[in-house]
Amino acid sequence: MKHIYAVTGMTCNGCKSSVEDKLNAIDGVLNATVALEKAQVTIEMSHHISIDVLQKALSDKYTISEKHTPASSSVDEVQASSDMTAGKKSELKQLFPLFLIFGYITIASVLLNYRPWHGASFMLDFMGLFYIVFSFFKLLDLKGFPESFKMYDPLAKVMPIYSWVYPFIELALGILFLMRIQIPIALVVTLVILGITTIGVIKILLNKKTIQCACLGTALKLPMTKATFIENSIMIVMAIIMLVKTYN
Incomplete structure (x- = not known):
């Protein structure tokens, strides 16, 4: 199971390494790879891990949010719309x-x-x-x-x-x-x-x-x-x- 998340707050390779290390330490995460220029992280996981769990693993400097869910995963459209609205409020x-x-x-x-x-x-x-x-x-x-x-x-x-x-x-x-x-x-x-x-x-x-x-x-x-x-x-x-x- 692979998911792509947006991560804000990363400014350098040190941030990249820190985010990868913290996420890879979570039980169920098989591999977490950060793309610094795109401000995103790709996470391979053995089972679904909630955003809250991912966020708690990171320091307050970083904010992780859902960016893309593969077509193979079942996604509730209403929930996706709700997440988008929450994201806009968070940005404001x-x-x-x-x-x-x-x-x-x-x-x-x-x-x-x-x-x-x-x-x-x-x-x-x-x-x-x-x-x-x-x-x-x-x-x-x-x-x-x-x-x-x-x-x-x-x-x-x-x-x-x-x-x-x-x-x-x-x-x-x-x-x-x-x-x-x-x-x-x-x-x-x-x-x-x-x-x-x-x-x-x-x-x-x-x-x-x-x-x-x-x-x-x-x-x-x-x-x-x-x-x-x-x-x-x-x-x-x-x-x-x-x-x-x-x-x-």
């Missing part, structure tokens, strides 16, 4: 920290500029706070972040050192925006680095791969979803608007 729950942080950044930017209202200053403060907050989470695990980041950022894949300095680039950009220093340069850099990352995000979404998003580092387990694309797009649109205003 995972994304809650991202939405919460965006909300706080937006509210803080509004409060800084509501009297009198100044749209340009709002965008600069929003971008500055965005970079400061997001770099903070990346710096919490400077060793783990590069492994996650280079799984989807094209430049980080070919230049590993880029993934190490990226959090510091974000920190520097945040300071420039908040202090109103060299804004045109900061805007151009924003377009370049977020443009590159967005290309990688689009490829992941089109390939329907399930990997961990590194936008908030590895401290929070966030799936790579359309929300990541929207997050980058907002920053890119703001940068373009500010550049147009700067040179008009």
Whole structure:
């Protein structure tokens, strides 16, 4: 009996080995093989093993879910539909920290500029706070972040050192925006680095791969979803608007 499961939270070969070792140690598992790039594990088992048992064997860092059931296995369609709905709810729950942080950044930017209202200053403060907050989470695990980041950022894949300095680039950009220093340069850099990352995000979404998003580092387990694309797009649109205003 063979089943394929999706596993989120894996960022490197160390994660791959850990997941394989934990799953292979379960009674009834004949062989568990992880495909890191696809974020999935193929498990051969002597008898049916529930998702709960598989999840308990793994650390809290990883989340395992049903991805595919072979045609030879009898599957209740209603249960499959229920599992899909639960998966969507789980994904929204995972994304809650991202939405919460965006909300706080937006509210803080509004409060800084509501009297009198100044749209340009709002965008600069929003971008500055965005970079400061997001770099903070990346710096919490400077060793783990590069492994996650280079799984989807094209430049980080070919230049590993880029993934190490990226959090510091974000920190520097945040300071420039908040202090109103060299804004045109900061805007151009924003377009370049977020443009590159967005290309990688689009490829992941089109390939329907399930990997961990590194936008908030590895401290929070966030799936790579359309929300990541929207997050980058907002920053890119703001940068373009500010550049147009700067040179008009």
